[in-house]
Amino acid sequence: MTVTTQPNAELLNRLGEVRHDWTREQIQNLFEMPFMDLVFQAQSLHRQHFDQNQVQVSTLLSIKTGACPEDCAYCPQSARYNTGLEKERLLAVDKVLEEAKAAKAKGATRFCMGAAWRCPRDRDLPHVVDMVRQVKSIGLETCMTLGMLSEDHSKALADAGLDYYNHNLDTSREYYDEIITTRTYQDRLDTLANVRKAGMKVCAGGIVGMGEERKDRVGLLMELANLEQQPESVPVNQLVACAGTPLEGTEAIDPFEFVRCIAVARIMMPQSHVRLSAGRENMNDQMQAMCFMAGANSIFYGDKLLTTANPESNSDMRLFKRLGINREEHIIDDMKKPEPVNNHLFYDASALNAEQAASQ
Numbered sequence: 001m002t003v004t005t006q007p008n009a010e011l012l013n014r015l016g017e018v019r020h021d022w023t024r025e026q027i028q029n030l031f032e033m034p035f036m037d038l039v040f041q042a043q044s045l046h047r048q049h050f051d052q053n054q055v056q057v058s059t060l061l062s063i064k065t066g067a068c069p070e071d072c073a074y075c076p077q078s079a080r081y082n083t084g085l086e087k088e089r090l091l092a093v094d095k096v097l098e099e100a101k102a103a104k105a106k107g108a109t110r111f112c113m114g115a116a117w118r119c120p121r122d123r124d125l126p127h128v129v130d131m132v133r134q135v136k137s138i139g140l141e142t143c144m145t146l147g148m149l150s151e152d153h154s155k156a157l158a159d160a161g162l163d164y165y166n167h168n169l170d171t172s173r174e175y176y177d178e179i180i181t182t183r184t185y186q187d188r189l190d191t192l193a194n195v196r197k198a199g200m201k202v203c204a205g206g207i208v209g210m211g212e213e214r215k216d217r218v219g220l221l222m223e224l225a226n227l228e229q230q231p232e233s234v235p236v237n238q239l240v241a242c243a244g245t246p247l248e249g250t251e252a253i254d255p256f257e258f259v260r261c262i263a264v265a266r267i268m269m270p271q272s273h274v275r276l277s278a279g280r281e282n283m284n285d286q287m288q289a290m291c292f293m294a295g296a297n298s299i300f301y302g303d304k305l306l307t308t309a310n311p312e313s314n315s316d317m318r319l320f321k322r323l324g325i326n327r328e329e330h331i332i333d334d335m336k337k338p339e340p341v342n343n344h345l346f347y348d349a350s351a352l353n354a355e356q357a358a359s360q
């Protein structure tokens with residue numbers, strides 16, 4: 001049975017601060033709050049920093065699939081596991097641009113490109129740099145996830161205009177060796193430091209439901225929030241236990257525990273976008289709505305999330321419409337004006353709210 005307790009007044013008084021001195025005990029206390037109180041706190045803080053009816057929408061494209069030398073136990077792209085995944089070489093820049101245009105036409109504001117590499121090789125870099133330039137030229141924000149990144153590679157990507165770099169910590173320091181042995185926790189932190197130093201925004205989160213305990217979820221969020229600068233984007237993934245990976249058959253995490261993770265992430269990193277990421281296809285609409293209530297305000301939108309299924313774009317739009325959620329617009333830095341919204345695709349919640357108010 002889950003034990004719930006109210007946190008002490010000192011902790012409650014500090015909620016809302018962007019803090020880098022979180023202790024395990026304080027985070028544990030948040031997790032142990034009665035569920036309704038936790039979600040209420042998270043939603044209240046969320047409203048201080050964000051429009052509660054807006055969700056940022058990204059599309060993710062796998063630009064190089066499978067045959068990865070790393071051994072991440074959850075990943076169907078590792079060459080070490082027989083998952084039946086069809087491998088693909090690095091996509092041509094033209095193909096990536098075509099996909100980016102299609103994503104933009106469907107309403108995405110950020111285009112994320114992922115390659116199954118330990119790290120990019122020098123000879124790959126000109127291609128990925130070109131991809132960044134081309135995708136940016138059509139007015140999309142760009143994000144890449146290419147594995148570990150050196151200082152030089154970080155600088156080259158930043159110089160090309162890459163906005164975000166994704167590199168997850170995956171889990172707590174203590175549980176990490178159960179999941180990956182081919183790179184260390186420190187390797188990951190070094191990549192995040194290189195990305196920051198180059199001036200890019202950081203997207204870093206983890207995966208829950210990999211057989212870890214709550215103390216590991218506490219440890220993961222503590223690492224992320226206590227970084228010198230908190231990540232601008234924090235993906236919270238729910239394990240998709242892919243056939244053929246060592247985590248196949250792992251018991252699913254309790255949905256309320258997942259919502260707790262979202263709420264605690266929102267409270268600890270009040271100015272970051274908390275991204276409802278992999279695993280969304282296993283969540284019904286009510287569960288997703290609960291995650292938005294707990295402070296999630298970013299999703300991947302499109303047919304595929306790297307190699308696992310993602311709810312079809314239009315089912316996302318139907319859900320947004322039912323919840324009165326709008327897509328978050330973004331500002332293109334060098335143009336200083338908002339990107340036009342594809343209104344035929346997106347429901348205008350504010351217009352409906354005004355209509356409803358007028359008829360009352």
Ligand code: SF4
Pocket residue numbers: 068069070071072075076077078115116117118147
């Ligand atoms: S998660 Fe990334 S690094 Fe790990 S095996 Fe998969 S593609 Fe490779």
